[in-house]
Amino acid sequence: MARSARAREEIRRFLDIGAVQVAELDLDGDEAVLRPGPGSPPVTHGEVFVLVRRGGRPVGTLLGRVPEGADARVVLEGRARAECAPLPSARADTGEPSGLGEPPYTSVVVATRERAGQLARALDSLLAQDHPRFEIVVVDNAPVTDETRELVERKYAERVRYVCERVPGLAVAHNAGLAAVRGEVVAFTDDDVVADPRWLTELTAPFAADAGLGCATGLILPARLTTPAQVLLESHGGFAKGFTPRTYDPARPPGDEPLFPFTAGRFGSGANMAFRTAVLRSVGGFDPATGAGTAARGGDDLYGFVRVLAQGHRLRYTPSALVWHHHRETWRDLETQAYGYGAGLTAYLTAVLVNRPALLPAFLARLPRGLAHARTLTAVRETEGGGAAPGDHDVRTHPWPRRLSRLQRRGMLYGPLGYVRARRALRATVGATARETARETAPGTVRETARGAR
Structure with a gap:
């Protein structure tokens, strides 16, 4: 047409x-x-x-x-x-905990699928971290070749543990990593990032200072801006959430966030997040019917944020915890991304309400403003020019195409259906994988392939 x-x-x-x-x-x-x-x-x-x-x-x-x-x-x-002001002299002015101390023993989980070249670049940056005590776990999700396993065994065997998860889906892979880790804190990042040398220390040190902290997120900036798609995405903020540290506390809901905690996209993104391991396990990990690789298309990270906050734990955004992300490169990639963001947004909300029905009254009370807010999320990017104050991250040097906004809204309409389809597909896949694994392994050695599957 x-x-x-x-x-x-x-x-x-x-x-x-x-x-x-x-x-x-x-x-x-x-x-x-x-x-x-x-x-x-x-x-x-x-x-x-x-x-x-x-x-x-x-x-x-x-x-x-x-x-x-x-x-x-x-x-x-x-x-x-x-144009760029110095950091505030008093950490208390921004709510940042003082006396952070030594970060706790941490596990880093990297889920990947058939991208050994990118994975090697990410692992090299993770092994260069200045964090005093950490481990790395690579989860090979639904592999079709041995490329990832061979890379880990050949180049990283002494520092990196390898886990194979046959059931496809990012949340499933993250749950497999969560089951395998040994750290008091578990951090998650993607195979298409380069981590700043202080990333892990900055991300996890707040857990030592705040016993009520359940989750932390950090800053994501572009590693390259060589294609129109990469430049367009970053000119509208990309994945960054600003340069001001902030703590979100369910006991004291933020006055400027009337939809709290359902605007989870404001808290951070899955390429740069960490959880207190016991807390994440206590809420059942991530919903395996959300995330990339499923019909839901996304939302697994947002689901994790809301579940932790709903349990009464605080969430900390720490911009000094930096990773550089390799954005997608083509117009078609942006179309897929826009639709997936919309689908993931409403899919994760559906997942939260299915798994935590007690949140339904609070959600319904916020729904009218939530719909208006969701419309703003897509419409604001269509604004020509504008830009942000000096030192901020959002610099709109290019108009956001209306087609991408429309695709995101279509994805939002599809999200709940996508979540239902993902749940059905998960049940079928888990059953088939379990039967296949049972045939290939000795009795008593079959492990649960999708922890938290419902």
């Missing part, structure tokens, strides 16, 4: 988006230090997306242009010192 004139214009404008360099600028000391982003070449002239640090800690981002022949460091340093 032929595209409308508006759709053709959106595609044309999308294809005209140019690449943007990625860099880091540390303002500690009299002279700033400029470094290329992970896997990026040195900065030259042109447009640059810059993470600004003070004393190594992220404090903001800016989008700058370096004229041809100019010194990139000098140009970007001038912008950064003028």
Whole structure:
């Protein structure tokens, strides 16, 4: 079917988006230090997306242009010192716990499927963490080859444990990792990230300072901005949640979050999250009928956030816990992502209400405002220009295509049905996998393949 004139214009404008360099600028000391982003070449002239640090800690981002022949460091340093404010001198001003102490023993779970090249890059960054005590568990989800297992055994056998989970789905894979870990805290990240060397320490140290903390999330920034899809997504905020630390406490609901805790997308994302292991296990882990690889298309991380908050535990957003994410690269990827985000949003809400019916009255009380909020989430990206205050992350340099907003709304309508389909498919898959495993293993050695399956 032929595209409308508006759709053709959106595609044309999308294809005209140019690449943007990625860099880091540390303002500690009299002279700033400029470094290329992970896997990026040195900065030259042109447009640059810059993470600004003070004393190594992220404090903001800016989008700058370096004229041809100019010194990139000098140009970007001038912008950064003028626009990116220092961190508050008192941690209490932002609600950040003081006296964090040594982070607890932590397990890092990385779920993957047939992406050994990306996985190796992620594992290299995880093994370089400055955290004093941690383990890494790789969960190979529904593999069709031995590539992942062979990579772990050949290159990482001494530092990384390998777990095979035959039932497809990100939440199922995360539950398999949760069952295998030994740490007091379990952190989750993806195989398409590069973790900052202090990521794990910054993410998990708050657990030592706050016994009531059940979950922590961190900052996600783009590793590359080389394609129009990557630039468009990041120009509308990407996965970042800002540079101000914040604690969400169910005993003291935030005044500026009237839908709390059902706006779980405000808390963080699955590529950068950690839970107190006992707490996550106590709520049954993630709903295995949510997440990528299922008909629900997503929402597993949001489900985990809400379940932990609903149990009375606090959630901490810590922007100094940074990972660099390799965004999807094509227009088709963005279409899939937009639809999946919408589906995952309503699928996770359905999952929460199915598994925790006592939350239904609170949800219904918030529903009218929730629908208006959901509409805003998609409509706001259609705004041309605008941008955010200096030092903030959301810099809308390109209009958000209406087609992507429509796809997200369609996904939201589909989400509850997708969740029901995922539950049915899970039951069938678990049964078939259990029968196959029983034939291949000796009696008494068959393990549960989808912990938490309902």
